[in-house]
Amino acid sequence: MEILIKNGRVIDPKNNINEKLDIVIKDGIISRIGKNLKEEGRNIINADKMIATPGFIDIHVHLREPGFEYKETIETGTMAAAAGGFTTVACMPNTKPVVHSKEIVKYIKEKSKRTGYVNVLIIGSITKGLEGKSISDINEMVEEGIVAISDDGKTPMDNEIMIKAFKEAKKYNIPLISHCEEHNLSNGGSINLGRASERTGIKGIPSAAEYLIVKRDIELCEATLSKLHVAHVSTKESVELIRRGKLKGLNLTCEVAPHHFILTDDIISLKDTYTKVNPPLRTSKDVEAIIEGIFDGTIDIIATDHAPHDEDSKKVEYSRAAFGISGLETAFSLSYTELVLNRNLPIDRLVEMLTVKPAEIIGIDKGSIEIGESADITIVDLNREYTIDSRQFYSKGKNTPFNGRKVKGKVIYTIVGGKVIYEKGEIRCL
Numbered sequence: 275m276e277i278l279i280k281n282g283r284v285i286d287p288k289n290n291i292n293e294k295l296d297i298v299i300k301d302g303i304i305s306r307i308g309k310n311l312k313e314e315g316r317n318i319i320n321a322d323k324m325i326a327t328p329g330f331i332d333i334h335v336h337l338r339e340p341g342f343e344y345k346e347t348i349e350t351g352t353m354a355a356a357a358g359g360f361t362t363v364a365c366m367p368n369t370k371p372v373v374h375s376k377e378i379v380k381y382i383k384e385k386s387k388r389t390g391y392v393n394v395l396i397i398g399s400i401t402k403g404l405e406g407k408s409i410s411d412i413n414e415m416v417e418e419g420i421v422a423i424s425d426d427g428k429t430p431m432d433n434e435i436m437i438k439a440f441k442e443a444k445k446y447n448i449p450l451i452s453h454c455e456e457h458n459l460s461n462g463g464s465i466n467l468g469r470a471s472e473r474t475g476i477k478g479i480p481s482a483a484e485y486l487i488v489k490r491d492i493e494l495c496e497a498t499l500s501k502l503h504v505a506h507v508s509t510k511e512s513v514e515l516i517r518r519g520k521l522k523g524l525n526l527t528c529e530v531a532p533h534h535f536i537l538t539d540d541i542i543s544l545k546d547t548y549t550k551v552n553p554p555l556r557t558s559k560d561v562e563a564i565i566e567g568i569f570d571g572t573i574d575i576i577a578t579d580h581a582p583h584d585e586d587s588k589k590v591e592y593s594r595a596a597f598g599i600s601g602l603e604t605a606f607s608l609s610y611t612e613l614v615l616n617r618n619l620p621i622d623r624l625v626e627m628l629t630v631k632p633a634e635i636i637g638i639d640k641g642s643i644e645i646g647e648s649a650d651i652t653i654v655d656l657n658r659e660y661t662i663d664s665r666q667f668y669s670k671g672k673n674t675p676f677n678g679r680k681v682k683g684k685v686i687y688t689i690v691g692g693k694v695i696y697e698k699g700e701i702r703c704l
Contacts, residue, residue: 275317276300277692282321282653286328287626288642297326299649302692307645319687319694321653325621328629328641329361329392329650329690333422334451334505334529334577335602337363337394340381341370346582346670348382351602352391354580354669356696358602359685361392361650362633362640363580366426367399374399374410379418391695391704392688393650395636397422397451400439406430409438416446421636424451426505427552429487431457436491440498449501449527449635454487454512455553464593466554470539476592479554485511492519495526503635504528506579508553510563517572527635529577532608533599535564537675547588547595548675551581565617568627575631576624578605582671600671604662606654608676610683621656649692658684668701 277299284295284307298306298316332355338346348365355363365382367373373382379396386394398415400423402408412423423443429452430436443450460483465471467478488504492515495502504516507528519526539555549555567573581598588595606628613619633641640650659682664672688696695702 276315277319278311278313278316279319279321279326282324282326284326284643285622285625286643287622288630289644292622297643299692302649304643304645304647304649307643323657324653324655324686326651326653327625328643329652330359330606330628331362331632331641332360332578332602333364333632333636335363335365335580336368337365338582339369339385345584348385348394349389350668350670352394353701354602354667355392356688356701357668357685359606359652359654359688360602361652361688361690362395363392364395364397364421364636366397366424368404368427372399372403374402376411376414376418379415379420383419391701392690395421397424399423400425401430401435404428406432406435409435409442412442421638422449422451424453426451426453429453429455429457436494437498440494440500444498444500449503451503451505452491453505454484454491456483456486459483464550465542466539466556468539468557470542474542474544481509481511484509484553485515488512488515492524492526496524501525506531506534506553507564507573508534508556508560510560513563513567513572520572527574529575530564530573531577531579531601532605533675535561535568536608536612544592546675547592548673550592550595550597551599552597568613569619575635576605576609576627578602582669583673588673598673599675600667600669600673603667603669604674604676606685607681607683610656611681615682649689651689652685653687655684655686656682658682660684
């Protein structure tokens with residue numbers, strides 16, 4: 275049976291489309307796009323007063339499987355992705371065992387095919403065991419389909435190791451995704467170094483812990499002519515360094531998570547460990563620099579850094595609590611409310627940051643609505659206001675600092691490969 279998406283405002287930045295159109299899906303593929311297409315014999319999705327976009331793509335999520343299934347599984351994480359409008363996610367390698375060999379890549383691929391609700395792509399580790407000592411089996415992992423390499427959560431401090439990693443990434447034309455953290459500066463810290471750390475007495479993490487590694491990795495990117503993608507940018511200095519690197523024509527991209535352009539360290543309370551994230555929430559000056567970077571194109575994409583945790587990992591004193599925020603199910607609404615409604619970012623730019631741009635960074639043929647392409651489509655009611663309630667999350671991780679916040683822009687349908695996976699608050703069976 276064909277599906278007809280009727281009367282939606284189609285926003286496809288790759289093809290410069292922003293108009294009311296109908297879309298026909300047949301056998302999982304987009305077969306027709308046009309106006310006033312016939313309804314006979316088709317399942318109708320009435321998208322009147324809604325937008326229809328390419329399915330959202332998040333290239334920075336933690337699905338926790340294998341090894342940490344008590345925090346999240348591929349099944350629950352991809353259900354959360356679908357509820358947030360994401361049709362494709364790329365999972366980070368900090369699992370147990372670490373994704374540093376073809377065997378682990380195969381395991382995640384096969385498990386995703388069986389239990390995943392959206393497309394799951396895999397990021398391999400830079401070093402074995404994330405230990406920063408020896409390069410992972412990148413060649414074998416590339417053969418199994420990894421789309422990038424990263425030691426997310428840990429930064430390899432050995433420059434020689436990093437040069438080897440950049441050269442390997444260049445050989446296979448994949449990006450190196452850098453978690454930029456000088457561990458000698460951040461070690462033992464929990465929040466931003468500054469007024470918040472003084473007020474709470476919690477050990478702080480200086481901005482330099484991030485931007486010194488951003489500077490190093492940009493220099494290594496330039497020296498090796500490789501692709502560098504900087505993860506979860508949080509400081510003003512990092513934005514400026516990336517802007518300068520781009521002006522030099524480097525193959526350099528970066529991302530920001532919603533919490534880093536919405537929240538500041540002013541909200542931090544010893545009682546609320548859901549605000550504990552790495553890199554930490556920074557100052558209003560950092561937030562404004564990030565907003566400027568979004569508007570001028572220095573910051574390429576929004577990625578959630580979805581980091582679900584069990585309650586026991588968060589319900590402890592602040593300094594002992596796990597870092598991380600559960601972000602897949604709130605990302606669009608938070609971004610739309612803050613960037614488009616509050617700061618007047620064009621909606622096309624927001625959609626671009628969630629679709630075609632992340633697809634380009636990891637080199638996949640997705641992020642657009644075109645005849646002959648797989649029907650990965652997200653339908654959103656921009657006028658729907660709701661209150662974030664973590665009890666309704668599909669993710670096992672309820673750890674969000676946004677609980678109780680009113681937002682606009684509700685995902686109504688998520689279509690993956692022509693199948694309606696999420697509809698009006700409910701996950702459909704696989």
